[in-house]
Amino acid sequence: MEKAGASIGDLLKVTKNGFTYKGVLMPRSEYADDAHIVLKLKSGYNIGIRVTPDITVERLGEAEKPAFRPPPPPKGREGLPRVSIVSTGGTIASRVDYRTGAVHPALSARDLYSVVPELSEMANIEADILFSLYSENITPSHWSQIARRVAEHIRRGAEGVVVAHGTDTMGYTAAALSFSLRGLPCPVILVGSQRSSDRPSSDAALNLIGAVTAAVKAPFAEVVVAMHEDTSDRAVLLHRGTKVRKCHTSGRWAFRSVNSKPLARVVEGRVEMILDDYRPRGEGELQVLDGFEERVSLLKFHPGFNPSLIDWLVDEGYRGIVLEGTGLGHVGRYCYDALRRAIREGVLVFMTSQCIWGRVNMNVYDTGRDLLAIGVVPLEDMLPETALVKLMWVLGQTDDPEEAVRLMRKNIAHEISPRTGYGVSFVG
């Protein structure tokens, strides 16, 4: 490395095992050890190359600084579909300074084009920075703001909207948009990245290209999450916003559809539908129902769970509780009195399962039947996280408890799958 006189930001030609790689030398990050060189290829992808005795490195010059790369000429872009990218923060919405390794928000369409040049060929993009938040700091009031901003872009003529979002709570926001954007005429695609673009094997470029492809070409008008299918760079999956969950802390394939197949996938620039029962583009009148009640709690039951916690929520004026029970939808008998009191005082209590996969069924064992008798309402195969968001949304729409229970049990945005037996939804 030193021999070649190369430094961070230089354009290099690296030859190894008969293969030649041309790209910009990236700073080492915690994911790249001393034994690897990390190059950003022209395609936008980063690769790590192991340093072995047979490697040769040639410095071709200083790389063009991406931040200063001129945007593509505007000619020809008039005919392209209009896509808005609403940025809320997170790794996907950042741009790396190749010199310092520091991460900055990608502020403009120009920035986006400079990081992922392919975008300029695909759509006429309007970039809109709504917030710059790590997604663990996103709250229900942010969901409302995102819903309203997305609707604004659609009303102004966007043919698809991409929402760049941190991955930590992207599943929760996807559910919130699924419920609050009624009568959607076009797709709304949430996208994130698990590794920022200064790391080898960053997923930012592929996910963003997949999201914009879906915004332009998808035949459906639903809220989905666009993320890597697997460890290859072949495809991006489009998961329904109510059925998706981040199931790995760091893998690029972390987002999985639970109790459902993904809705579609983007592969080689095409959108391939996996499910065929979807809301088509172009129909309906957009309506934003963006009220969320925050006095709703998700409680995960565990051995030794303290039922006084339920009493505390009642005393604090909570209006709804989603239980993450065990198995088919159970909690210990020692919680019954607290649940009885909560329900007597008007708190709505619903049951989901901490198993994550599968459906609650409270008719199999006495425990389940007792809970039904107390007034706990089972939520079929709804994800606990989706159930929480839905209950916040439902109690934001109505003050009538019977109507709230009816809405919770009603399938509004594919959050409840039809019963199809015990399909294997994961293997491992």
Place this chain on the structure above:
Amino acid sequence: MEKAGASIGDLLKVTKNGFTYKGVLMPRSEYADDAHIVLKLKSGYNIGIRVTPDITVERLGEAEKPAFRPPPPPKGREGLPRVSIVSTGGTIASRVDYRTGAVHPALSARDLYSVVPELSEMANIEADILFSLYSENITPSHWSQIARRVAEHIRRGAEGVVVAHGTDTMGYTAAALSFSLRGLPCPVILVGSQRSSDRPSSDAALNLIGAVTAAVKAPFAEVVVAMHEDTSDRAVLLHRGTKVRKCHTSGRWAFRSVNSKPLARVVEGRVEMILDDYRPRGEGELQVLDGFEERVSLLKFHPGFNPSLIDWLVDEGYRGIVLEGTGLGHVGRYCYDALRRAIREGVLVFMTSQCIWGRVNMNVYDTGRDLLAIGVVPLEDMLPETALVKLMWVLGQTDDPEEAVRLMRKNIAHEISPRTGYGVSFVG
């Protein structure tokens, strides 16, 4: 059916598609609709046969009542290994009355042999009813009782102990036994069933045979969970007690090893090791460390999470909190003050991830570094449920906070996997 004059409990010969099935007619359950006949075969397995026009049913007589089947003659059993089955309740520990369909606890070794006759060829079994509890009612004080009873059986000469347990909280109990039984000289196998033996495709017999096979033949002396590998009846997986989770409400393959491969599998009467780094049989001196501190809580963070809940736990005198954070181990910034106060007042706070798969890494983003600075301790790739049980156990062993943190970070029963990169631990 009526034509053949058959009624529940009769021995039938059913012919369909050229295949002949002989077995005892079982009562219809909620899992068997009118279009199926359910037969219990001689092997102990149940099958559901779809009623089609080409089916023929012949009544062979009244079946022998399993409850009255004489136990196998004692001769020859003296040479068999001694295995104890400690029953705590749950579907696996029940026996169906073939006449009424009611479920009773299987009380004696004789009952077990009558339900699963193969057991008498495998081991000299001592059956011991400790409780008859649905596992959602099992609490940390039950874990202590189970640990002490298992130890008693080992000290009296059992060469392996099987613990029959409801599946709902079997993962938590498996973790509790993994920590509290130190210096184990033989395997301890928890076993459950997802469908009771009156249902088509019950997994009770295969799981119990697999568990007893492991108790007799496994070369390891660890606590594991024995459950169906997949939808076939081919193999039973042996999952480490600290790395296993019920990941489906009803599937027979619901139990999965997370962030680890299963330790071994039982197939065709043999135990095949999958991992080779295990504690061997026969070593060490058994010690029961069965104290569990119940003032420990597992809190799942979510958007809109109320940090006053943390204050409430502090006010209630809680000694430990395990956070199920988002992604690599984050919670919203609006929780920091409450966490600071909790830690200042001596509450130990640990971080796991609600992603379930993967490892927390609080050095990647500011949020994580802030939480480390506040004093939140990351727990690598430990399951949230295992972390909860371990913290209850650690605080049951020591009052010294530094020692408690040291023990939480120390690998005691394989609850922390070595870093091996981003291995795909599930696909779906």
